[in-house]
Amino acid sequence: MIRLIWAKEVRAELYTWRSALWLLLASLIFSFTSYLLLTNKELTLLDQTELLWLLGKIIVGTALLMVTIDASSILTSEFEHHTAESLFIAPIRLRDLVIGKFLASLTLWGALYVVAVPYMIVAAAGTRLAPAFLGYVALLGTLGVAAMVLLALGIAFLFRSSKNALTTTLVVLLGLTVPALFTSALKSGFVARVFERINPVDSIFAALDNVLVDYQLSPLQNGRFLLPLAGFLAAAFAFAVFAAWRFERQGIVRSGS
Amino acid sequence: MTQRLVILWAVLLAASASCVAAASPGAPLVLGIASAQTLNGVAGDYVTVAARIENTSDQAVSDVTTYLSLVNTADKLPVDLEDWSAEKGLYVGVIESGQALPLDWKIHFVKPGHYALTVVALVAGREMPAVSPVVYFRVEPKNSLDPGHILPVALGMPVVLGLLLLLLNYRRRTRP
Numbered sequence: 317m318i319r320l321i322w323a324k325e326v327r328a329e330l331y332t333w334r335s336a337l338w339l340l341l342a343s344l345i346f347s348f349t350s351y352l353l354l355t356n357k358e359l360t361l362l363d364q365t366e367l368l369w370l371l372g373k374i375i376v377g378t379a380l381l382m383v384t385i386d387a388s389s390i391l392t393s394e395f396e397h398h399t400a401e402s403l404f405i406a407p408i409r410l411r412d413l414v415i416g417k418f419l420a421s422l423t424l425w426g427a428l429y430v431v432a433v434p435y436m437i438v439a440a441a442g443t444r445l446a447p448a449f450l451g452y453v454a455l456l457g458t459l460g461v462a463a464m465v466l467l468a469l470g471i472a473f474l475f476r477s478s479k480n481a482l483t484t485t486l487v488v489l490l491g492l493t494v495p496a497l498f499t500s501a502l503k504s505g506f507v508a509r510v511f512e513r514i515n516p517v518d519s520i521f522a523a524l525d526n527v528l529v530d531y532q533l534s535p536l537q538n539g540r541f542l543l544p545l546a547g548f549l550a551a552a553f554a555f556a557v558f559a560a561w562r563f564e565r566q567g568i569v570r571s572g573s
Numbered sequence: 574m575t576q577r578l579v580i581l582w583a584v585l586l587a588a589s590a591s592c593v594a595a596a597s598p599g600a601p602l603v604l605g606i607a608s609a610q611t612l613n614g615v616a617g618d619y620v621t622v623a624a625r626i627e628n629t630s631d632q633a634v635s636d637v638t639t640y641l642s643l644v645n646t647a648d649k650l651p652v653d654l655e656d657w658s659a660e661k662g663l664y665v666g667v668i669e670s671g672q673a674l675p676l677d678w679k680i681h682f683v684k685p686g687h688y689a690l691t692v693v694a695l696v697a698g699r700e701m702p703a704v705s706p707v708v709y710f711r712v713e714p715k716n717s718l719d720p721g722h723i724l725p726v727a728l729g730m731p732v733v734l735g736l737l738l739l740l741l742n743y744r745r746r747t748r749p
Contacts (some may be wrong), residue, residue: 336741340734347727363617431734434726441722 317408321416325390326423342378342428346435349374353439364442365528368449371439372524375432376457377493379425380517383461384489387421387468388482395476410564414469414556421465422458429454445528452527452538456520459545463516464489466552470559492517516548602634602668602694603627604705607675611709618682622708624692626665627673636697637665639676646687646709656683665694685714 330336353367391414436453440446467488472481495503495511496518503512512518523541526532535542607623614620628634640662643652654661658680668674676692688710694703 336738340731340738343730343734347731350723350727431730434730435723438722438726 317412318416321413322419325417325420329420329424330427338382339427339431342382343431345378346432350435350439365445368439368445369524369528371435372449372453372528373521375453376460376520379428379457379461380464380489382428383421383425384464384468384485385482386424387465388472388485389478390417390421391469391472392476392478392481396478410560414560418465418469422462425457425461429457448527448533452524456523459549460516460520463549463552466556470556473559473563496521514544516545519544601629602696602703603629604692604694604703606706606708611711613711614682615713616682616685620680622678622680622690624676624705625673626668626676626694628668628670631670633667633669634696635667637668637694639663639665639692639694641678642691642693644689646689652688657681682712685712687711
């Protein structure tokens, strides 16, 4: 059943040119970034490793944004298209439905990653960092995207409305991303430093920096960044499970509404 | 009498000589360049300019400060050394008579172009500084990424994806 739900969602996401247009837009973003890195005089003065770091951040950032938007509506669209009733009357377990949709959202990240691979290989040409670059973008991106998808699904269960779920999830993503873009001077305070340690987006960017700029390639050397990410994933999973449990208890038609 | 006049003249001459030395402390300082007169590199490279300062006078020279002067020869403008060298100036202090000291400057080629660098030594109280011969920099632009490799990908990927989406759309429409 999980496979059926996954296949249905992926077909809906990638089958028509309109639904897959975001993939083309993502490749245009990567092309534009690569072009800028090549031709902008100030940027070309950066070390190649710093260019890889910048490109890695853009790839993961684009993925987080696009997949989060998709995951926010992948569940709520069932309520808004009035397909939820027939879906939940059918012999489908809620767990299978959630896992199917979760995997469908992760597949979008997979598609985006495949599009980004040629850019990463070419950008890393001349360095010995290509395998590490590809590997860590895959690992960090998967952890971050999986956590954001679970969070988006949990919020969707709570709100049951695309508009509210999308707005809330995007605000959460923005709240995590904006502080990660602050300069180190703005992160010098105690609160800022604590937030930096637990912020998953900060952890992704810092791990990429650690790998690509500081050549700390082993996962052990990046444990301090991977742990907060794993913690965020676990918290998002717990939140999604709680929201699904609450949804199941309330039923399709909320008791009292 | 003549002998006394000769002695007096000799004493006056010696006194006047000591007055000249005091008024212009330290006779000429000579600045030389030990490294190549022209240094080539790519933006981002580091080179070392090896200079040498020598006190050729017979007296010690005190309060010597050396610094760099960099000019963009194409723009005919001096360049702010902020990113070019961590050490903009170096206070040497006292240079004994006949003493020669090495002065090594680590230079970071920040921007492509043609530049001229001189090392200047300033002695407190002296009107004229000592200046080294000119060292020329030829800094080539740096391309961190190879345009020959990235441009086909940057242009090709959106085109391939666009074609793929059109093909998908065509297949979907023509499928019975």
